[in-house]
Amino acid sequence: MNNLLKNREIQLAIVVGMLLIIIGLIIPDFLALSNLLGVYNDTSILIILALGQMLVIITRCIDLSVAANVALTGMVVATVNSTYPELSVPLIILLGASLGTILGMINGWLVWKMNIPAIVVTLGTMSIYRGIVFLISEGAWINAHQMSDSFLRIPRFELLGLPILGWCSIIVIAAMYYFTRHRQLGRKIYAAGNSPTAAYYIGVDVGKKQFIAFSISGLLAGIASYLWISRYAVAYTDIANGFELQVIAACVIGGVSIAGGTGTVMGCLLGALFLGIINNALPVIGISPFWQMAISGGVIIIAVIANSLSERKPGRIILRKAVQNAS
Amino acid sequence: MEQINTQNIEIKAIKQKKIPDWFVSWESFLLFTVVVVFILNCFASPYFLDPWTLSDATFNFSEKAIIALPLALVIIVREIDISVASIVALSSTAMGFVAQAGGDIVTICIVGMIVGTLCGIFNGLLVTKLNIPSIVVTIGTMSLFRGITYILLGDTALKDYPESFAYFGQGYVFSLFGFEFIAFLILAVIFYILLQRTNFGRRTYAIGNNPTAAYYSGINVSRHKLILFSLVGLFCGIAAIMLTSRLGSTRPTIALGWELNIITMVVLGGVSILGGSGTIVGVVIAIFLMGLVTVGLGLLNVPGIVMSVIIGLMLISVIAIPKLFKKFKHKTKH
Numbered sequence: 001m002n003n004l005l006k007n008r009e010i011q012l013a014i015v016v017g018m019l020l021i022i023i024g025l026i027i028p029d030f031l032a033l034s035n036l037l038g039v040y041n042d043t044s045i046l047i048i049l050a051l052g053q054m055l056v057i058i059t060r061c062i063d064l065s066v067a068a069n070v071a072l073t074g075m076v077v078a079t080v081n082s083t084y085p086e087l088s089v090p091l092i093i094l095l096g097a098s099l100g101t102i103l104g105m106i107n108g109w110l111v112w113k114m115n116i117p118a119i120v121v122t123l124g125t126m127s128i129y130r131g132i133v134f135l136i137s138e139g140a141w142i143n144a145h146q147m148s149d150s151f152l153r154i155p156r157f158e159l160l161g162l163p164i165l166g167w168c169s170i171i172v173i174a175a176m177y178y179f180t181r182h183r184q185l186g187r188k189i190y191a192a193g194n195s196p197t198a199a200y201y202i203g204v205d206v207g208k209k210q211f212i213a214f215s216i217s218g219l220l221a222g223i224a225s226y227l228w229i230s231r232y233a234v235a236y237t238d239i240a241n242g243f244e245l246q247v248i249a250a251c252v253i254g255g256v257s258i259a260g261g262t263g264t265v266m267g268c269l270l271g272a273l274f275l276g277i278i279n280n281a282l283p284v285i286g287i288s289p290f291w292q293m294a295i296s297g298g299v300i301i302i303a304v305i306a307n308s309l310s311e312r313k314p315g316r317i318i319l320r321k322a323v324q325n326a327s
Numbered sequence: 328m329e330q331i332n333t334q335n336i337e338i339k340a341i342k343q344k345k346i347p348d349w350f351v352s353w354e355s356f357l358l359f360t361v362v363v364v365f366i367l368n369c370f371a372s373p374y375f376l377d378p379w380t381l382s383d384a385t386f387n388f389s390e391k392a393i394i395a396l397p398l399a400l401v402i403i404v405r406e407i408d409i410s411v412a413s414i415v416a417l418s419s420t421a422m423g424f425v426a427q428a429g430g431d432i433v434t435i436c437i438v439g440m441i442v443g444t445l446c447g448i449f450n451g452l453l454v455t456k457l458n459i460p461s462i463v464v465t466i467g468t469m470s471l472f473r474g475i476t477y478i479l480l481g482d483t484a485l486k487d488y489p490e491s492f493a494y495f496g497q498g499y500v501f502s503l504f505g506f507e508f509i510a511f512l513i514l515a516v517i518f519y520i521l522l523q524r525t526n527f528g529r530r531t532y533a534i535g536n537n538p539t540a541a542y543y544s545g546i547n548v549s550r551h552k553l554i555l556f557s558l559v560g561l562f563c564g565i566a567a568i569m570l571t572s573r574l575g576s577t578r579p580t581i582a583l584g585w586e587l588n589i590i591t592m593v594v595l596g597g598v599s600i601l602g603g604s605g606t607i608v609g610v611v612i613a614i615f616l617m618g619l620v621t622v623g624l625g626l627l628n629v630p631g632i633v634m635s636v637i638i639g640l641m642l643i644s645v646i647a648i649p650k651l652f653k654k655f656k657h658k659t660k661h
Contacts, residue, residue, distance in 0.1 A: 062462065114647045117600045119407070119462065120590075124639040127587055131636030237632065245470055252467075258460045290481050290579075294474025300467035301453065308457045 008255045008310075012270040019274065023281045030284060037162050043276025044169035045231070047269055048224045049243070050250035051176045052217035054268045057251055058193040059210045060260030061111060061118030065103070066221050067243035068129035073100045074225035075133045075142070078235035082146040089150050097222040103129060104218015108211035118210070126244070134237045144233035155230050165227055172220065177265045189213055194261030249296050250275050253303040275299070353597035357612040364619045372626035380622075382503055386496075386573065387625075388592075388618040389507035390566040391585055392611075395592040396518045397558040399610045402593055403522075403535040404552055405602030406461040408450060408559050412585035413472035416577075418443040418567035420476045423485025423577040432492050439571075440564035446472055447560015454556065455549035461556075469586070476579045486576035496573025507569050514562075519607040531555070535602035587635070591642045592617055617641075 024031040049066050056063045077096045080087065103125070110121045144152065155165040180186040191199040192209035199206055229235050254271025256263030275296060282292055368375045375381075394411050401408055421442040422435045430438070446468070453464045498506040522528035533541040534548055542548045571577055596613035598605025617638065624634050 110643060110647065114650050116643065116646050116650075120594060120600050120646060121643060123587055123590060124643040127635040127639035128643075131632050131639070134630070134632045135636070245466060248466055249470075252463055258463045288478075288481065290477040291474070293470050293477055297467050297469065297471030297474050301464070301471060304459050304463050304467065305453070305457055308459050 009264060009266045009270065012254065012267060012274070016270055016274050016277065019277055023277070023285070027281075027284055030281060034161070037166065039276055039280045040169075040273070041163050041166040042280060043272055044165050045224050045228055046243075046246060046250055046276060047169045047272040048172050048220050048227075049247045050254070050268050050272045051172060051265060052220035053247045054251050054254070054256050054263050054265070055176075055180075055189060055213040056118070056210075056217050057248075057256050057258060058189055058260060058263050059206075059213045060193050060196070061210055061213065062122065062248070062258070063104075063107065063214060063217050064119065064122040064244050064248075065107060065126040065129055066217060066247055067240040068126045068133075069100055069103045069218060069221040070225045070228055070243070071133045071237070071239045071241075072103065072129045072225075073222045074229040074239055075137055075235050075237075077226050078142040078147060078229050079136065081148055081151045082142055085148040085151075089154055092151065093223065093226050096226045097219055100222015100225060101215055101219040104215045104221065105211070107218070108214030111214065112207035112211040115207075130237070130241075133239075137235070137237060139237060142235040147230070147233065152230050152233055155227055165231060168223070168227060172223075173265060173269060180265055185212065190261060246275060246296060249300045249303075252300050252307075255307065257307065271303075354606065354609045354612055357596070357609060357616060361612060361616045361619060364616060364623065368619060368623040368626070371623050375623070375626055378503060380626075382499075382505060382508075384618060384622040385505050385508035385511075387621055388614060389505065389511045390570045390573075391589050391592065392511050392614040392618075393507075393514060393566045393569070394559065394562050394585075395589050395596075395610055395614060396514055396607065397555065397562045398589055399593045399596065399598050399605060399607065400518075400522065400531055401461075401552075401555045401559055402590075402598050402600060403531050403602055403605055404555060405535055405538065406454060406552060406556070407590070407600070408447075408461065408465050408556065409586045409590070410446070410450060410465040410469040410472055411559065411563050411589055412582045413469045413476075414443055414446040414560055414563035415567040415570060415582040415585065416476045416579065417446060417472045418564045419571045419577045419581050420479055420485065420579075422567065422571055423487070424479075426489065426492070427485060427487045432489060435488070435492060436495075436568050439568045440561055443564020443567060444557050444561045447557040447563070448553070450560070451553040451556030455553050473579070476581075480577070480579045484576045484578045488571070488575060492572050493575065494572070496569045496571070496575075507573075510565075510569070515607060515611050519611075522607050532603060535604070537603075584635075588617070588638065591638055594642060595645050 020031065029035065049070070053063055053066060073096050076099055077092055080095060081092055107118070107121055107125055110116050110125075111118050155163060155168070157164050159167060180190070188199070188204045189209050189212065191202070192204050192206040196206045199209075228240060232239075250272035251263065251268055252258070252271070253274055254263065254267035254269070256268060256271075278295060278299070279292060282295070283289060394415075398408060398411065418439045422439040425435050425438045450461070450464055450468055453459055453468075454461045495506060500506055500509045522531060530541070530546050530551055533544070533546060534551060538548055567582075570582060574581070592614050593605075593610055594600060595617065596605065596610030598610060620637065620641070621634060624637065
């Protein structure tokens with residue numbers, strides 16, 4: 001029992017459960033099944049992006065460009081749809097997914113082959129991708145009436161009470177769970193992040209694993225971009241602006257360590273749900289949406305403090321590192 | 328035989344010394360680029376080579392440049408602070424409330440600097456006492472600080488600043504140079520001395536090169552980092568005074584997205600994001616380079632978001648190009 005409580009995912013699940021109970025005490029209707037499914041559906045895009053970000057953070061990198069990737073791919077997807085409305089939706093999704101992957105690969109290639117720190121690369125590509133959105137759209141919006149009917153309808157189609165959008169995230173969760181737990185490549189990504197030197201000596205190409213992590217993050221951003229555009233039925237330059245912070249916050253709350261090598265799909269999912277529940281509950285409880293940013297910032301800080309306090313002590317080290325005991 | 332060998336080596340050394348290190352350094356490359364951009368700007372617009380244009384152009388980057396100075400030191404010790412823009416917003420908000428309550432200029436400025444410093448100390452304490460990577464801490468405080476300004480201001484603006492407060496952002500020294508620019512130059516000289524000529528500076532490099540070794544040679548690593556984070560906070564406060572004074576109002580979106588510009592200035596200046604190297608001279612030249620590029624593009628009516636594309640490209644290419652050259656050299660040698 002004690003061991004079970006020490007498990008991070010279970011701690012987090014308890015926190016999420018308590019959060020739901022508190023909100024339920026204030027507004028009982030919030031806990032209705034249809035509302036909870038709605039909240040989950042609303043969090044789906046965050047979950048998909050957070051899972052991609054998790055892989056990148058596991059390899060000791062960070063991807064600040066996800067939101068800009070969503071914006072650029074989304075704008076391209078929307079433009080293609082409005083110019084060629086007869087083009088079938090699966091083809092458009094394929095286009096979005098491949099463009100997203102390419103944008104992710106650019107990040108990964110710069111990190112892998114050019115050896116530039118990920119934070120510098122993605123800080124740069126963040127503004128480059130966002131600027132290109134402006135260049136191709138010339139600042140114009142693409143509105144719902146310019147998009148085709150099937151383009152808008154597919155993610156809203158309900159299956160067993162949950163829209164396709166929600167099912168998409170469930171598929172991504174299952175795929176990522178399988179990939180990170182049962183595929184060799186997934187385990188190697190953890191190895192590369194946990195100890196790059198050790199990984200190198202057992203024959204893992206660390207840079208290549210970072211490249212793959214960035215590509216997968218890009219792929220998921222590409223898929224998410226279609227979902228985002230069709231859900232909100234509008235595409236413009238500032239779409240998803242600042243969303244990368246929410247994505248990183250979901251990972252950090254979910255116990256994905258920025259130092260690399262740790263993080264699970266379940267944790268990441270719970271982290272995203274935690275933020276999703278807060279975002280959905282605030283307006284219902286009657287707190288101004290202006291509080292949202294400060295709350296997610298505060299939650300990130302509390303989460304990292306909790307992480308650092310609960311971190312297991314490392315093995316015996318003869319010379320302790322400066323940062324650990326210099327106080 | 329051995330003598331000949333040593334002679335050969337000496338000759339080689341002399342030959343190598345013919346080209347002073349300075350010419351192949353990052354700073355000289357930057358300076359060369361500055362000159363090129365300056366000449367291009369002269370061709371780009373007839374209005375560029377006017378003392379007033381040049382003087383007004385300095386207002387664009389002086390505030391950011393003031394934050395870039397201490398941030399360079401933070402990056403040298405292997406940390407980063409991406410909450411700088413949010414600290415500016417929070418200090419500006421605090422100043423706005425003091426002004427609303429009828430505080431005089433001195434109180435307004437002091438409050439701005441104190442709030443900035445407190446934010447910096449908060450970042451620094453989380454990084455040093457709890458041993459959390461600074462990137463996560465400052466991603467969190469970035470939304471926390473800006474979030475607080477949103478809570479306090481909502482969709483309103485504060486603009487009850489006394490008239491004389493406008494001098495910090497709009498005033499001129501010797502009736503030509505902007506006050507902000509002169510303040511930046513003075514602070515740059517102070518930072519040059521601090522980093523290149525004092526024990527404090529040497530310690531900064533030592534920590535950046537190898538924190539463990541620095542710790543075992545008796546440097547109080549976490550206190551040093553805490554001081555640097557507070558310094559960034561203080562300078563964000565100073566920049567907030569100037570920006571608020573220049574705009575004459577405080578909105579929650581003030582200084583939004585500045586962190587990209589400021590970090591680009593520092594990295595472009597040759598400060599390694601991995602820590603341990605970089606100079607203030609490089610950072611200052613990089614600041615001028617970015618200022619000139621922005622002015623040139625502005626004279627050509629390029630919209631701000633396109634400028635950010637160019638700044639993003641600059642950030643990546645200035646690091647990638649030297650590496651590509653090295654690779655190419657390496658390949659031709661073999």
